[in-house]
Amino acid sequence: MICIQCSHTIQEFLSTCPNCGRPAEAVPGARASRPRPLPVRWHPFLDASRWTERDRITGIASAALLISLFLPWFGVTFLGITVTADGLESHGYFRIVLVLCLVILGYLGLRISPIRSVLPAPRTHERMLLLVTSVNFAIVVIGFIATPGGAGWGPLISHEYGSFVGGIAALAAVVPLGMTVFDVTALWPGR
Numbered sequence: 001m002i003c004i005q006c007s008h009t010i011q012e013f014l015s016t017c018p019n020c021g022r023p024a025e026a027v028p029g030a031r032a033s034r035p036r037p038l039p040v041r042w043h044p045f046l047d048a049s050r051w052t053e054r055d056r057i058t059g060i061a062s063a064a065l066l067i068s069l070f071l072p073w074f075g076v077t078f079l080g081i082t083v084t085a086d087g088l089e090s091h092g093y094f095r096i097v098l099v100l101c102l103v104i105l106g107y108l109g110l111r112i113s114p115i116r117s118v119l120p121a122p123r124t125h126e127r128m129l130l131l132v133t134s135v136n137f138a139i140v141v142i143g144f145i146a147t148p149g150g151a152g153w154g155p156l157i158s159h160e161y162g163s164f165v166g167g168i169a170a171l172a173a174v175v176p177l178g179m180t181v182f183d184v185t186a187l188w189p190g191r
């Protein structure tokens with residue numbers, strides 16, 4: 001509404017004008033203009049709407065996998081004392097996963113930047129992401145199965161929560177891309 005006395009815009013839930021205090025009355029035929037919300041963007045050149053749903057899932061899962069490398073993966077409990085090792089301490093080859101996660105996140109960042117036109121086509125993009133996330137998944141599975149310290153320590157070593165978070169994140173990153181590239185929906189014609 002617009003105030004009859006001072007022409008100030010009054011919110012619909014108010015009973016008086018906040019500017020002059022006059023009881024709110026609508027001016028016949030007058031409409032208050034509402035400001036349009038601005039589009040949400042991180043940066044003038046970055047547009048997150050360019051990501052597909054699979055890109056978002058892969059990005060979030062890769063970030064979770066990256067974080068899980070710094071969480072406890074393995075632990076040894078002896079005489080009530082637990083000593084843990086994170087993913088990077090337990091297996092040196094997890095540095096490959098660290099680098100690949102950073103590459104995935106950087107690449108997805110480029111996908112929403114203005115230089116998107118020089119990046120590969122969507123089908124090639126999905127295949128590249130599938131290849132990199134598959135390598136991550138394979139390394140994480142190997143690291144989950146292989147306990148550090150050799151076979152003699154096997155019964156004493158337990159898996160900690162970081163290994164489960166890493167395994168789930170690696171699986172979550174690869175599955176949506178695999179379903180798209182291999183067109184799993186073709187297996188169910190009724191869908």
